[in-house]
Amino acid sequence: xxxxxxxxxxxxxxxxxxxxxxxxxxxxxxxxxxxxxxxxxxxxxxxxxxxxxxxxxxxxxxxxxxxxxxxxxxxxxxxxxxxxxxxxxxxxxxxxxxxx
Numbered sequence: 001x002x003x004x005x006x007x008x009x010x011x012x013x014x015x016x017x018x019x020x021x022x023x024x025x026x027x028x029x030x031x032x033x034x035x036x037x038x039x040x041x042x043x044x045x046x047x048x049x050x051x052x053x054x055x056x057x058x059x060x061x062x063x064x065x066x067x068x069x070x071x072x073x074x075x076x077x078x079x080x081x082x083x084x085x086x087x088x089x090x091x092x093x094x095x096x097x098x099x100x
Contacts, residue, residue: 011071011087013099017060020071020087024055030077039070050076066094 009021024032032053038046038061046061053075063069068091075083092099 006075006083006085008073008085008087011069011090013063013090013092016097017062018069018071018090018092019058019060020073021056021058022073024053024057024075026055027077033076035074035076037072037074039068039072040065041067050074063092063094066092068092 005025007023012019018038020036022034026032033050034053034057035050036048036059037044038048040063048059061071068089070089071087073083073085073087074081090099
């Protein structure tokens, strides 16, 4: 992880969706990809496979069920995983569309 700077934003719930942002300070001549897992109640419910990463990324997910949600973000640099972090934990009440 030498030289790579990743700023992972807080997992947020707005307009009935979970939002997550992250910024990468890219190094010249290197390619970056990202993937993420969505956890609900400590179980992986969805895996989003690797795709090209830009310097500033934002993605959203619509939770269907109430429970605790978390996202694990992976970043590859030139094909090698160099970042693997969990987001903050957020409890969602999907029926009333709010967080606790």
